[in-house]
Amino acid sequence: xxxxxxxxxxxFAAVIFLISLGLNIILGVMGILNLAHGSLYAxxxxxxxxxIVALGEGAPMxxxxxxxxxxxxxxxxxxxxxxxxxxxxxYKRALxxxxxxxxxxxxxxxxxxxxxxxxxxxxxxxxxxxxxKIHILGNPYPAYFLLVMIMALIAGLLIWIFMFKTRIGVxxxxxSLDREMATALGLNIHKMGTFAFxxxxxxxxxxxxxxxxxxxxxxxxxxxxxxxAFIVVVIGGLGSLKGALAGSxxxxxxxxxxxxxxxxxxxxxxxxxxxxxxxxxxxxxxxR
Amino acid sequence: MGLKxxxxxxxxxxxxxxxxxxxxxxxxxxxxxxxxxxxxxxxxxxxxxxxxxxxxTGLLSFGxxxxxxxxxxxxxxxxxxxxxxxxxxxxxPSALLVSFIISAIFGFLCVRHTRIFFAIxxxxxxxxxxxxVFKFYYITGGSDGLSVKIPSMFGMTFEGIRRxxxxxxxxxxxxLGVFVFSFIIMKxxxxxPFGKALQALRDNELRAELIGIRVRRYRLYVFIxxxxxxxxGGALWxxxxxxxxxxxxxxxxxxxxxxxxxxxxxxxxxGPIIGAMIFTFLKLYAMGSTEYWMFIxxxxxxxxxxxxxxxxxxxxKKLADRIRE
Amino acid sequence: xxxxxxxxxxxxxxxxxxKAVDDVSFEIGDGEIVSLVGxxxxxxxxxxxxxxxxxMPDTGKITFGDSDITYASAYxxxxxxxxxxxxxxxxxxxxTVLDNVRTALFSRYGMIKRGLLPADRYADIRNExxxxxxxxxxxDKNNLSPKDLSEGDMKVLDVAIAxxxxxxxxxxxxxxxxxxxxxxxxxxxxxxxxxxxxxxxTLIIEHDMDIVTDYSDRVLVMHEGKxxxxxxxNEIMESKDVxxxxxxxxx
Numbered sequence: 092x093x094x095x096x097x098x099x100x101x102x103f104a105a106v107i108f109l110i111s112l113g114l115n116i117i118l119g120v121m122g123i124l125n126l127a128h129g130s131l132y133a134x135x136x137x138x139x140x141x142x143i144v145a146l147g148e149g150a151p152m153x154x155x156x157x158x159x160x161x162x163x164x165x166x167x168x169x170x171x172x173x174x175x176x177x178x179x180x181x182y183k184r185a186l187x188x189x190x191x192x193x194x195x196x197x198x199x200x201x202x203x204x205x206x207x208x209x210x211x212x213x214x215x216x217x218x219x220x221x222x223x224k225i226h227i228l229g230n231p232y233p234a235y236f237l238l239v240m241i242m243a244l245i246a247g248l249l250i251w252i253f254m255f256k257t258r259i260g261v262x263x264x265x266x267s268l269d270r271e272m273a274t275a276l277g278l279n280i281h282k283m284g285t286f287a288f289x290x291x292x293x294x295x296x297x298x299x300x301x302x303x304x305x306x307x308x309x310x311x312x313x314x315x316x317x318x319x320a321f322i323v324v325v326i327g328g329l330g331s332l333k334g335a336l337a338g339s340x341x342x343x344x345x346x347x348x349x350x351x352x353x354x355x356x357x358x359x360x361x362x363x364x365x366x367x368x369x370x371x372x373x374x375x376x377x378x379r
Numbered sequence: 380m381g382l383k384x385x386x387x388x389x390x391x392x393x394x395x396x397x398x399x400x401x402x403x404x405x406x407x408x409x410x411x412x413x414x415x416x417x418x419x420x421x422x423x424x425x426x427x428x429x430x431x432x433x434x435x436t437g438l439l440s441f442g443x444x445x446x447x448x449x450x451x452x453x454x455x456x457x458x459x460x461x462x463x464x465x466x467x468x469x470x471x472p473s474a475l476l477v478s479f480i481i482s483a484i485f486g487f488l489c490v491r492h493t494r495i496f497f498a499i500x501x502x503x504x505x506x507x508x509x510x511x512v513f514k515f516y517y518i519t520g521g522s523d524g525l526s527v528k529i530p531s532m533f534g535m536t537f538e539g540i541r542r543x544x545x546x547x548x549x550x551x552x553x554x555l556g557v558f559v560f561s562f563i564i565m566k567x568x569x570x571x572p573f574g575k576a577l578q579a580l581r582d583n584e585l586r587a588e589l590i591g592i593r594v595r596r597y598r599l600y601v602f603i604x605x606x607x608x609x610x611x612g613g614a615l616w617x618x619x620x621x622x623x624x625x626x627x628x629x630x631x632x633x634x635x636x637x638x639x640x641x642x643x644x645x646x647x648x649x650g651p652i653i654g655a656m657i658f659t660f661l662k663l664y665a666m667g668s669t670e671y672w673m674f675i676x677x678x679x680x681x682x683x684x685x686x687x688x689x690x691x692x693x694x695x696k697k698l699a700d701r702i703r704e
Numbered sequence: 705x706x707x708x709x710x711x712x713x714x715x716x717x718x719x720x721x722x723k724a725v726d727d728v729s730f731e732i733g734d735g736e737i738v739s740l741v742g743x744x745x746x747x748x749x750x751x752x753x754x755x756x757x758x759x760m761p762d763t764g765k766i767t768f769g770d771s772d773i774t775y776a777s778a779y780x781x782x783x784x785x786x787x788x789x790x791x792x793x794x795x796x797x798x799x800t801v802l803d804n805v806r807t808a809l810f811s812r813y814g815m816i817k818r819g820l821l822p823a824d825r826y827a828d829i830r831n832e833x834x835x836x837x838x839x840x841x842x843x844d845k846n847n848l849s850p851k852d853l854s855e856g857d858m859k860v861l862d863v864a865i866a867x868x869x870x871x872x873x874x875x876x877x878x879x880x881x882x883x884x885x886x887x888x889x890x891x892x893x894x895x896x897x898x899x900x901x902x903x904x905x906t907l908i909i910e911h912d913m914d915i916v917t918d919y920s921d922r923v924l925v926m927h928e929g930k931x932x933x934x935x936x937x938n939e940i941m942e943s944k945d946v947x948x949x950x951x952x953x954x955x
Contacts, residue, residue, distance in 0.1 A: 186439065192684045194638070195684065365503075465800055568821070573819065576810065583795065586865070589756075589787075590782070590865060591783065
């Protein structure tokens with residue numbers, strides 16, 4: 092059974108990685124902690140689920156899988172909206188107010204989700220069922236989970252290449268390292284910020300869309316992933332891509348193994364690990 | 380400053396009026412509104428503590444719900460497991476003790492960090508409390524929560540008395556007394572040399588350290604004091620609510636505490652109290668009008684942040700300053 | 705030389721390849737005012753940081769009075785009497801000018817932990833704060849916010865805060881930078897007369913050679929991490945080597 096637990100841990104890690112990567116990009120480039128990030132994840136999930144249900148039972152699989160991307164697109168749009176109306180006016184304001192406005196956005200979005208999709212659960216399990224199970228070391232394992240892991244890996248790789256090898260990516264990193272210097276060098280902070288925010292939101296939406304075939308989309312379902320993403324950021328370090336990876340792996344595996352060995356306190360176990368890391372290295376593993 | 384001078388200052392006269400008005404409130408308000416007002420008072424006590432940390436020391440915590448829960452659950456657990464000790468004289472100190480312990484632990488972990496890290500860590504820790512309360516449902520009642528019956532107070536028992544009657548009678552005056560007492564204590568802290576040191580470390584941490592102020596240590600003290608005030612608010616709240624559930628430890632509830640403080644204005648001492656009062660009535664009104672009350676509250680937050688950065692009390696102060704000119 | 709307030713021996717602080725402080729030794733006597741001059745990047749601020757405790761040296765020894773403070777925390781150094789001011793005045797922006805000094809006094813007297821009364825009730829401390837402001841010629845501005853002060857007054861307030869800690873050694877980092885040229889001497893007069901009155905040993909980082917000449921007992925010249933010359937102001941000003949190093953060829 093152990094290989095299964097480890098695989099589950101990798102699956103959790105993959106999902107949390109996408110969410111915390113998005114959170115960290117926004118945090119790193121704009122210095123803003125988006126408390127509504129979990130709502131964008133939920134929007135991605137609801138949209139993807141709705142799309143699959145709307146396409147109907149008979150729709151061919153080559154339409155079903157891409158329709159998951161509708162979640163990414165909608166989450167990105169909401170991110171764009173949020174950035175323009177709520178974040179940009181707050182650019183020079185104090186941190187407390189920035190956090191508070193994203194909190195306001197969270198409350199708003201939770202009800203917007205309710206307004207659009209109602210209060211019921213959305214199920215869209217076809218993408219999951221269609222892939223069946225693969226045998227790994229003698230144990231049957233849902234292949235869809237492997238797909239999610241691969242998608243997360245690809246996304247991570249693309250982001251890495253983007254951040255380190257493209258001009259825009261380098262600019263984003265420059266801004267996250269030293270805002271003032273970046274402005275002095277003539278970089279358009281506002282446009283870059285918008286881009287980062289939309290990218291981060293898209294990643295959250297992607298995570299939600301990928302997850303929804305495995306579970307039901309329900310109200311309030313962005314809350315727990317958000318907290319786990321925060322723990323990843325705390326463990327891995329603010330604004331660090333490597334940190335998001337390392338933190339996600341730790342969180343994912345702890346959760347997976349914890350659920351089996353210490354089901355009641357697996358969250359407490361996670362916190363214990365985080366506390367130990369923080370006492371030893373207050374900025375997080377890869378933090379500045 | 381002699382006593383005579385203090386008494387004739389305009390602020391003191393306003394306070395006097397307010398207290399007199401509050402004493403007569405049970406005669407003016409309906410029971411429903413009075414109870415709502417009492418909810419507001421418990422939040423006011425909680426945010427008085429919270430603002431010591433935010434307004435005066437410059438640290439934003441999105442996890443103060445955990446201390447509110449500490450106070451409330453402290454009361455509820457005694458009700459369930461130590462009914463023989465269920466009297467106000469024991470309950471209030473116990474709530475303070477529990478919130479002291481939890482805020483000391485959280486504070487120790489959090490004050491080594493600042494700003495965003497601090498906010499996230501406080502948030503995450505409060506969610507840990509939330510999760511634990513859920514998981515250990517056989518002790519804490521889980522999502523069903525625990526009930527909080529009317530305690531005995533100073534030798535008086537209230538068998539057979541219904542809660543609204545208790546709340547509009549002796550409990551109101553008790554609560555008012557605790558509120559005034561908390562107000563005076565917090566005023567004392569803020570005006571003392573310690574309060575001045577807090578403002579210095581909020582303004583310029585480096586220089587504060589260099590004039591001999593132990594920044595981390597004092598942040599921890601403030602964290603604990605603010606946690607205890609919030610826990611006291613939670614305990615007093617539990618008697619009104621009659622019931623405690625894990626939601627009070629959820630970070631969204633902590634966010635409401637932040638909102639109340641900023642709504643009133645965190646730069647003015649009385650600001651958060653006004654914010655707590657307004658929010659209590661605002662939330663009830665919103666919940667009563669529509670199922671999408673979170674949307675409404677969310678919009679008010681956004682409007683507040685964009686248009687009224689100094690909060691309502693801050694807005695009034697600006698107005699008053701302008702009139703004075 | 706008499707009693708040495710500060711003795712620095714063989715101090716080294718390297719940042720990778722950069723030898724910010726490279727084998728520096730010097731002394732400051734009781735009540736002596738020493739100026740530290742040198743081009744930008746010579747290592748002056750790093751040296752002051754080593755003495756004030758903001759940085760720890762890689763090797764070397766710092767003796768203050770009769771205690772070894774080489775690796776003591778900044779907090780401990782303040783307690784034994786090392787004070788410093790900052791190049792860009794480091795003040796408490798939301799407190800009044802009075803409170804800027806008064807809070808330092810509260811800290812010095814240990815009142816922060818013990819004081820239960822409202823801060824205004826401590827009349828002696830309030831008076832002492834006003835006296836200090838008076839020495840620095842800003843007591844009439846005690847109710848203002850630091851933001852409302854002139855550049856010169858802000859620098860003076862910065863020094864006043866360090867002064868309130870009854871430091872026996874003051875480290876002043878460019879006390880007249882940012883001050884209008886017309887006011888520079890007024891500011892230095894104020895600061896130095898307060899220093900002389902209390903016989904405080906002082907190390908001043910300064911770029912303006914007129915100020916250095918007028919107010920210092922001794923001058924230390926730093927270049928690329930080392931002290932290349934030391935002596936009375938007029939000796940230094942007449943030394944060809946120093947002038948060449950500091951100001952380029954043929955000043």
